[in-house]
Amino acid sequence: MVLPLGLTVESLRRSRGAFEDTIGLPPEVYSAPEFHRFEMDAVFGGEWLCVGRQEQIPEPGDYLAVTRAGEPLIVVRSADGSIRVMSAVCQHRGMCITASVDRTDDDMFDPPDFRSGSTRQFRCPYHYWVFDLDGQLIGAPEMSRTTDFDLAEVRLPGLAVEIWNGFVFANFDLEAAPLGPRLAQLDAVLANYDVASLVTVDPVTIPDVPFNWKIMIENFMEMYHNSRLHQGIHDFAPSSGAWYADPVDGSPAMYGFNRTVEPDGGFNPTFKALFPPFPGTTMEERQRVVFALVAPSLLMGFQSDSAFWFHVDPTGPTSHALSMAYIFPASTLELADFDETLGAAIDGVSNFNRQDMSTNVAAQMGMRSRFAPRGRYSWQEGVLAQFNSWLVDRYEAAAER
Ligand code: FES
Ligand SMILES: [Fe+2]
Structure with a gap:
């Protein structure tokens, strides 16, 4: 396949590496129909x-x-x-x-x-x-x-x-190398959450979210904006407490942590977890949130008392379908006030979502601009350089086919 839009491997490679040295992907990858067609094959044609x-x-x-x-x-x-x-x-x-x-x-x-x-x-x-x-x-x-x-x-x-930890993965490439062995490091991080046994509650799908799928993943995964865009409502987990695991070569798993000021923090106006903590988690785990990506489609967040997943599926160059749900230990679902507390938790998260989604819509507009940047990154968004590197490897492999 030929790289579309006159893009070159050399240009893409400037986005491959660590945050200290790299720059953002070329803006066209966020909006051009030609690139969308290329990417659907290069990334979605053979990944889990x-x-x-x-x-x-x-x-x-x-x-x-x-x-x-x-x-x-x-x-x-x-x-x-x-x-x-x-x-x-x-x-x-x-x-x-x-x-x-x-x-x-x-x-x-x-x-x-x-x-x-x-x-x-x-x-x-x-x-x-x-x-x-x-x-x-x-x-x-x-x-x-x-x-x-x-x-x-x-x-x-x-x-x-x-099947990995209860998540069902599919691949259009029937010869694809198995996924599980490449997620071993993430398995260890999530071991105490017993992810395979968690239960999905009331999943919803938004069919046409009006920005590129990578903008969604970037916003979900980087913690640089937590103390800025979400100033005031994210104070229980300031960006200064963020860190990311080193990438494992060839693995689609990327993940990071954000320490919370107190144990059992929560994304709601009380800053406190609303449900009991995950059975089996340590005090250290109860004092941090985990954000994980299994590229290109699965996002997961783990907090003290609950977890959530997002599925991201491109539907066009500047749109994607977004499915999401909370996942809970079965014991939490049995609580007498579960439905009521879930309502409060969803209301709390909505405050973040409104700011994030408005930002993503505006960032999409900016990335279509003639003045769109290939910007530099902070250490607090080091995971974006990892994601870009993973993408560039796939773009480059497709260009060689
Ligand atoms: S029976 Fe399915 S298209 Fe005719
Ligand atoms: Fe956010």
């Missing part, structure tokens, strides 16, 4: 993408309808208990099997709504071709006069699947 959590589909037939890299996918618990990820594109004439056809005059021309749920088989709403939970075609009406048509030869294309 998070598509959900295992506890969201506990029983055989439970499935999630998701879209990743523009592809409608089905994440399903198969009859044998394993999790499969396959294309939702009907192999007859391309209807998306999980798309709703139950629409109103107002939304019939909008992008499809995809329905998650529970089923014994997937029946395409268009002509009723039926696929089993493994994606095998098992029924197709009125096809007996069609020459050499064999059900056994038709199936929904599958993706490679791997």
Whole structure:
């Protein structure tokens, strides 16, 4: 593949390395349609993408309808208990099997709504071709006069699947190297949170967030802005207490910590955790937050009493779909006042989100400007140089293919 827009490997490499020496990525990578097309292949075509959590589909037939890299996918618990990820594109004439056809005059021309749920088989709403939970075609009406048509030869294309700490990852590259071994260092950091056993609560998806997916990841991961943009509401965890783990070569995991002034801090007006601390965490862990990225799609935050995940999925050069949810220990979900306390926690986080999202929208506008920078970085945003390095490696590899 050729690098688009006349970009050169030499120019991209100026963003590869540590924060002390590097500069930001070329601004075009945040807005140009040509670069978006290149990046969808260079980054999303062969990396492990998070598509959900295992506890969201506990029983055989439970499935999630998701879209990743523009592809409608089905994440399903198969009859044998394993999790499969396959294309939702009907192999007859391309209807998306999980798309709703139950629409109103107002939304019939909008992008499809995809329905998650529970089923014994997937029946395409268009002509009723039926696929089993493994994606095998098992029924197709009125096809007996069609020459050499064999059900056994038709199936929904599958993706490679791997489960890491309860997160389901899929890869369009069926030969991709396994993900787990490259996340070992992050595993150790998260061990006391028992992430595999955590339970996702009320996930939501915002389909068209109006800025580039990398702007979302950068804003989530860097702690330079905590004491500035969030001045006053982030005082329990000042930016001066931030540090980042050294990158591991070839690993998509990047993560950092922000020490809190007191143990059991929280993102709400009381500055205090609202739920009991994670069982099994140390006092040191209770006095810090952890922000982690499994590039390019999964963001996670861990605080004293709760954690949350974001899935980031580009939908265009300046837009992405953003899914998010809290994840809690099962014991927290059993608390009598859980729903009420969750409401208070969500209200608290909204104060941060309003500032972050307004900033991201404005930063997107700035990165489209003729005056857009390739700026320098503070030590408090060292993780951005790590993320850029990871991206540049993939851009460069794609350019060599
Ligand atoms: S497109 Fe699915 S059955 Fe025809
Ligand atoms: Fe923020």
